[in-house]
Amino acid sequence: xxxxxxxxRKFEEVENLPSLPxxxxxxxxxxxxxxxxxxxxxxVVENDQTCSVKLLKLANSAYYGxxxxxxxxxxxxxIIGMEGVKNVAxxxxxxxxxxxxxxxxxxxxxxxxxxxxxTATAAGVLAKKAQGVSPxxxxxxxxxxxxxxxxxxxxxxxxxxxxFEKAKEEKKGLVQIERSVLGVSHxxxxxxxxxxxxxxxxxIESVELHHEAFNLEAPLQHVTLTGIADALTYEAxxxxxxxxxxxxxxxxxxARGNIDQKTKDQAVxxxxxxxxRFSALLNAAx
Numbered sequence: 001x002x003x004x005x006x007x008x009r010k011f012e013e014v015e016n017l018p019s020l021p022x023x024x025x026x027x028x029x030x031x032x033x034x035x036x037x038x039x040x041x042x043x044v045v046e047n048d049q050t051c052s053v054k055l056l057k058l059a060n061s062a063y064y065g066x067x068x069x070x071x072x073x074x075x076x077x078x079i080i081g082m083e084g085v086k087n088v089a090x091x092x093x094x095x096x097x098x099x100x101x102x103x104x105x106x107x108x109x110x111x112x113x114x115x116x117x118x119t120a121t122a123a124g125v126l127a128k129k130a131q132g133v134s135p136x137x138x139x140x141x142x143x144x145x146x147x148x149x150x151x152x153x154x155x156x157x158x159x160x161x162x163x164f165e166k167a168k169e170e171k172k173g174l175v176q177i178e179r180s181v182l183g184v185s186h187x188x189x190x191x192x193x194x195x196x197x198x199x200x201x202x203x204i205e206s207v208e209l210h211h212e213a214f215n216l217e218a219p220l221q222h223v224t225l226t227g228i229a230d231a232l233t234y235e236a237x238x239x240x241x242x243x244x245x246x247x248x249x250x251x252x253x254x255a256r257g258n259i260d261q262k263t264k265d266q267a268v269x270x271x272x273x274x275x276x277r278f279s280a281l282l283n284a285a286x
Contacts, residue, residue: 004184007155008192018100020197021093023048024140027086028200031136038082045073045089054092054284055085063280087124087139088281091117094143095285101150108153108161110279114239116143117278122229122267129263133202133222140199141206141226146241148189156182161242168244175211187211214253224257229267236268238275 026044030036046052052073059070059080070076077085095113102109120142127138153160160182167177178185191208199207206226209216213227227247233239234246247253254264 007184007189017193017196018097020199021048021051021096023051024090024093025198027090028136028140028203031086031134032200038077041082041086042073042077045085048089051089051092055088058088058092058281058284061280061284063277063284083124083135086136087120090136090140090143091120091281092285094140095282097147098150098282099286101154104157105153105161108242109150110282111240112146112149112242113282114275114278115233115241116146116239117281118233118236118238118271118275119143119145119226119229121271121274122232123225125267125270126225126229126257126259126263129260129266130221130225130258132258133225137200137202137222138206138225138229141203141210141222142229144190144194144199144203145207145210145226145230146186146190147193147207148186148191149242151189151193152178152182152184152186164242164244166244167242171245173211173245173247174241174243185211214247214256219256221257224253225259228253228257228259228264232264232268233271236271238271239278 023044027041030040030044045055055073055076056070059066059076064080066079070079073085080088098109098113120139123138123142124135127133127135163174163177163181167174175185175187187208187210191204194204194207202222205220206222209220209223210226210230213224216223228249231247231249234241234243235249249264254260
């Protein structure tokens with residue numbers, strides 16, 4: 001059984017984790033300011049030269065397939081939209097962290113990245129409808145909700161990957177298997193990472209509790225949206241987060257998140273439409 005306190009200390013120390021690019025936190029800060037607008041997002045992205053170059057390269061690639069050259073972040077915001085630029089910039093930043101930790105198993109990395117991007121995409125769509133939760137916060141929560149799996153895969157190697165098969169064989173949720181075998185779960189570890197990165201409290205809660213979303217006595221909408229988005233990604237079979245027994249979302253779950261069937265269908269449609277782009281974005285971050 002894992003010494004949880006020792007593991008936590010190990011991964012709360014900055015040198016044991018990749019640093020979250022500043023652009024991600026700055027975008028979330030701008031998002032939280034009701035006075036901010038497109039110019040503020042433009043300034044944040046332009047101030048991060050690496051992100052700016054990668055975003056423009058992506059905007060001019062087959063990822064978007066525009067008929068004319070996109071030459072500036074300002075133009076990218078006009079064409080892609082402010083929300084689109086925010087999401088791509090955050091995705092590029094988080095993808096850097098995925099690449100740094102996931103090199104040992106490329107197949108696992110690619111599947112988990114696509115799953116995370118799909119969850120982020122769905123969460124952003126759901127948040128726009130549900131209101132009360134910033135779509136940018138919801139998107140970020142989806143991006144990092146499974147980051148703990150990268151940490152556990154790096155720590156335990158093949159032993160961790162065997163838990164995926166164990167979950168499928170026993171028809172149990174991955175979190176339940178992780179706790180019984182390792183004594184720690186990926187949402188718990190992802191929460192440690194999110195706290196060390198000083199992400200907003202709403203994002204931290206969504207990451208830590210997304211598997212408990214439908215069991216909380218007092219529903220937390222931001223957590224529920226992440227839980228629904230995660231489950232819909234498995235339902236749509238986009239990427240693979242390794243959970244052999246994911247939840248099937250029903251009408252009661254949707255009502256808990258203040259989501260209707262039409263919005264659920266839109267979230268799934270957006271995931272399906274964009275799934276071919278998710279891997280391209282990971283490649284652009286490398």
